[in-house]
Amino acid sequence: MNLNRFSAAVILLSALVSSCAPLNHQKPISGESAGIQNYLGLFTIIPPQGDNWYEIQRRAGLLAYGKKLVPANHTFIASVHVSKTDKTFTNENDFLVFVKTSRANDTSPDRFNVLVHDESLDKAQSVYCTKFHLKAEDKTAAKSSGAPSVLESKGFTCLHPKQPLLVTVEYSERTSAPFTDATLRKEGEGFINSLKLQ
Numbered sequence: 001m002n003l004n005r006f007s008a009a010v011i012l013l014s015a016l017v018s019s020c021a022p023l024n025h026q027k028p029i030s031g032e033s034a035g036i037q038n039y040l041g042l043f044t045i046i047p048p049q050g051d052n053w054y055e056i057q058r059r060a061g062l063l064a065y066g067k068k069l070v071p072a073n074h075t076f077i078a079s080v081h082v083s084k085t086d087k088t089f090t091n092e093n094d095f096l097v098f099v100k101t102s103r104a105n106d107t108s109p110d111r112f113n114v115l116v117h118d119e120s121l122d123k124a125q126s127v128y129c130t131k132f133h134l135k136a137e138d139k140t141a142a143k144s145s146g147a148p149s150v151l152e153s154k155g156f157t158c159l160h161p162k163q164p165l166l167v168t169v170e171y172s173e174r175t176s177a178p179f180t181d182a183t184l185r186k187e188g189e190g191f192i193n194s195l196k197l198q
Helices: 009-018 092-105 139-145 182-193
Strands: 037-039 043-045 053-059 062-067 075-084 112-121 129-138 150-159 165-175
Touching: 053 075, 062 182, 075 182, 092 112, 092 129, 092 150, 112 150, 129 139, 150 182, 165 182
Parallel strands: none
Antiparallel strands: 037 043, 053 062, 062 075, 075 165, 112 129, 129 150, 150 165
C-alpha cells in the first residue's frame, strides 16, 4: 500500500520546489489553469488560489502545485495523489484503521520524529474517507543545516466511490515553524476542500 507518503512524496515535491529548476520555470497558475481541473475523469479540483502558485507536477497518479516562497528552503505544496488498492473494507472503521496504519508505516522513523498524527473519519467527501494531520521533524535536514526543519501536512484520503483507488489530497509546509501564516493555511484549506470525487 502506498498512500501519499509523508516520508517520500512530500520530500520529493519539496525537492522539486527548492531544486535547481526554480518555480519560475514551472507553469504559473493563471487563466484556464486557475479554474476547475478535471483529473482523468476521477475527480475535479480547483488549484490553490493566491499569488505565486505554480503547477510543478502533472502525471499519472500525481497533480502537484508549489508556492514560490523566500527563502527557497521554505516550501508550501498542495497535491493530489492517486494509488490503486486491492483491499476491500467491511465498514468505515475498517477503512480508518487501514489508512492510519498505512500512513504510519509510510513515515520513516530513521528520517522523521513524528510529533502529531491525527486521523479521523470524515464523510464530507465520501463514506470511506479520513481527514488527517501530520507533523514531523526532519532529523536529517536538522543535522545537515543545524536548524530545525519541520514538515506539516493536512488533508483527506478517500476511497473512490467507483474505482479501486485511494485519492489523497493535501497541503504541506516545510520550514522551522509551519502553518503559522493564516493566508497560506487558507489557500491550502481551499484547495483540499475543493476536491469532488466523480
